[in-house]
Amino acid sequence: MAATPLDEHRDSHPDADVDEGRIDDLPDFSDFATHTWHAHDDKMSEVGFVTIARRLPALVGQAFRMAWEANPRDTVATIALNLLGGVFTAFGLLATTGVLEALFAAGPTPERVRAALPSLLLVGAAAVARSLFQAGAGWTQARLEPQVLRIAEKRLYGLTSQVELIRFDDSDFHDALQRVRTRGLSSADSVVGSAVDVLTALLSLVAAAGVLGVLHPVLLPLLVVAVLPDAWATVRGAKMQYATMLSLLPTYRRKWIVSELLADRETAAEVRSFTMRDFLLRVYDMVARLEQNVMMRLARRQTLTRLAGQSLGGVGTVLVYVALGLLLAAGSVPLAIAGTAVLAIRSGQGSLSNLLYAVNRLYESGLYFTDFIDFCAENEATTVVRGTGRPPDHFDRITVEDVTFTYPGKDTPALSGVSIHIDRGEVIALVGENGSGKTTLSKILAGLYAPAGGQVRWDDTDLAGVDPHLLRGRIAVIAQDHTRWPLTARHNITMGLEKGEEAVRNAAGVAGADEVIAELPRGYQTLLDRRFTDGQELSGGQWQRIAVARGFYRDAPFLICDEPTAALDARAEHALFERVRAHSDGRTVLLITHRLASVRHADRIYVLDHGKVVEQGTHEELITSNGIYADLYNLQARAYS
Ligand SMILES: Nc1ncnc2c1ncn2[C@@H]1O[C@H](COP(=O)(O)OP(=O)(O)OP(=O)(O)O)[C@@H](O)[C@H]1O
Ligand SMILES: [Mg+2]
Structure with a gap:
């Protein structure tokens, strides 16, 4: 039997109290095993004073930079107030010596008490000042933590929504991201919090030690x-x-x-x-x-x-x-000094246990925080790999020339040497069996993936030099794996782009999304997520109608439809293809579908097979040449006759 995760830890930690008898009863769950959670095992297990001490300064430095970025004023205030708190701790202890000296002096008691009064007042004042400063420090520290968390979240999600789509096909990226999201992010504020705690405890310990040193070496x-x-x-x-x-x-x-x-x-x-x-x-x-x-x-x-x-x-x-x-x-050593020493030692003991606790926490959250910092640094460095040029507003011809593309971690290319062209106003169909590369090609045309070899051009502009974000603004996509956004029906169509009521209703009309929405209890304002009160769930086909409306709502000269009708009923499908065929909006359309009856009227059909274009032409030409397309078409046609 393959080693399950439980075997692993039994071997590596003979020390751990694992109930041996039970392990063998467990069903094998190794199919769920991921190594993400193991990332820091080695570091955790070799944790010792020296390791911690060596990493500590760097961690405190990182925490400080993060805090500074979140709010410089609160950062300075936290440190300054903590310092002052330490100073007054020491001052109070020293003033105690005065009190004790006066009390232990020779003479009648009332006189000794009177002599002790000024020092007593000082002790009281120091205690009040210390409490105030420490309360202030606690406040600024508590203020700092949510600010740090906000900054960290903004940085992470700003990044995850910006990195190249292809990163998401990389399992290492996923592991790192998962680790950062589950542990790294929440560690940002606790790192800052524990760094401050370390500082606070250290200062009071130094205060106690300093007092002892002053009293007697x-x-x-x-x-x-x-x-x-x-x-x-x-x-x-x-x-x-x-x-x-x-x-x-x-x-x-x-x-x-x-x-x-x-x-x-x-x-x-x-x-x-x-x-x-x-x-x-x-x-x-x-x-x-x-x-x-x-x-x-x-x-x-x-x-x-x-x-x-x-x-x-x-x-x-x-x-x-x-x-x-x-x-x-x-x-x-005089009696008064010995008395103060006892107090200082007690206070030092308290500070030390606080310090150790804080160091512990700082070290542990520091491990995950380092993940976060590394992840951000690495992905920020690799974000801008593509062009920054402005894409043309329109095109007369889109040319794909000799394009090659391989998914990360794959040996065989998903596309190899693909060349197609799409003229303005045309409806071009892409057909082929499952896994032949249609979606991949459409994603390259949509500017989501950069081809590894070859070129995609809008007229003479090579898209490699164009800012992909701007390019995507000129393209509308109805994706095969469209998202069911947990937003209102309206936002599921507008996607945050406001163009007025009429545009929304027009787009909804294209594939019958309007009929779906008319039946919702709150119409366009209905929340499409059953997990919320008043939220509604739609059927698979109803969701697809919304996704189609979303594609048509976007005012883009180029529309990519990847399996837009797979879940649509016959009537909705017919309506959609009528609309596409009529060229009613003057758009250029790339249509991917397995329903070959719908591509008959396309201006040109490309047949993909194992990542290559193997046939191209109009429906009539392809039927005459009697290749893959003709085979597939006749197969479908026979089923209906
Ligand atoms: N994210 C991915 N990571 C790795 N390989 C992928 C990924 N997406 C697709 N592939 C592989 O790339 C090849 C082409 O996939 P693609 O999705 O382009 O096919 P398709 O023609 O759209 O198929 P279908 O008709 O099933 O939608 C397939 O072999 C597939 O396994
Ligand atoms: Mg596909």
Whole structure:
């Protein structure tokens, strides 16, 4: 049996508590295996102090740049307020020494209290100032996070809607994109948040250490003794967490896939008609139980580690007090200073655990954030590969010359040496068997793919030098795999291009979309998505009528129709072809269809076979030459006679 993802993690993590007995019960789900979620496994597992420390500055730098881009003022404010908070923490601690000195001095109690008052006031003022600055820092930090997220989302989706269409046929691109969307994007704001948290904790730790250093140099090592056990326990706990998460990644993936199958609208019908419910629930339960057991065991081990850390921490604290006592007895440290030192050490302990927690979070989200940064950088660099020239407004002839095209990762070309031409006002048909390259050629003509070899010209203008975005504005496409946009019926036709009511109604009339819309409860304003309240669903053919209307609404001199009638009923199909044949709008039309009766009247027919043009001519010429076209045509005609 091929290694399933669960085998993988069993091997690589003998440490992980996986319930061995259950694994073999699981059905083989390796068909769902993707490696996306594994991207950071190695990095996660070798996580240690040194690795983290080495990556930290770069991460903080990236977080800072992102924050700066989102809002420079809030960024500066966050840092400045945190700094001030640290300063006043130190100041408050130092002022405490004054209080203690006065209290521990010789003399009657009321007098000592009076002497301590000015220092007490200072301590109070410092506490108020610190709280205010820290609250302010918290506010600006909270302001910063949503701004960062917005910037990150805008950058990502600006990019995904702009990269060359062909990138979407590349599986590596998909993996990277999926990773960025599921984890990378949400990590942008948490990276900034944790970077600030790291800064905050670091500053208070420095404040505590600085105070100890000022009070007496020998006190500094005491801080280290006091905080070390805690640091150890935290790092160990975090490593356990990572190792467990890592061992569970395949489990998560399975659970996620099965839960999608159980809860998605797309699969809901087949889950029922193939009575798959029991099977899926059984798989889900096995996987979920596995995860639950592992997590419960993790909780136990983490608690034990924490307990050990705290016991050691207790020993450390005792050591600190003993050392302080010895220093006091030897007279090298006055009582007031020892008192302040205890406070500073306690505050240092608190800051350290905050720091470790924040570093942990920063590191983890940093891994995914790096994905995001790399993805954006790489795709921004490769976006502008095509021309920037203005396309002609009109054409007399579109010429495709010797065009070659291969999809990424494929050995055989989808098109090889294809040459066709389309004159203004003509209706040109493209026919051929499934997979012969018709859609691919239409996408090249639509400016969606750039040919790998050969040329596409509008008169004398080579489209390679033309801005594809502008070119697409001159072309209307009724796509074979048209999208069912979750928008209103009106927007499904206008696609955001406003040309007035009459244009919408005219376009809707072409393939009978008007009849469909007339029956909708809110007419053109009906939302075409059943997942929303008041949303409506259409039948396959009704959707296709809308898609046809969408193509006709666009005022483009060149119209590409790829299987526009596959789902249409006979009447709607007839109406559409009548319209196309009558040249009623003076457009040039490229028509792709398997219904050969509809292409009889085309000005010229090209027959594609395995990516090559094998026949061309009018219907009569092709019938006479008795090739593939004649074969296919007669086959269909016989079925009707
Ligand atoms: N996105 C893609 N990635 C990789 N290969 C593809 C992709 N789209 C199509 N192909 C391959 O390219 C070839 C031509 O496909 P194309 O979609 O152009 O055929 P078609 O003539 O439109 O077929 P149909 O009549 O089924 O619509 C096929 O072998 C197909 O498997
Ligand atoms: Mg096709």
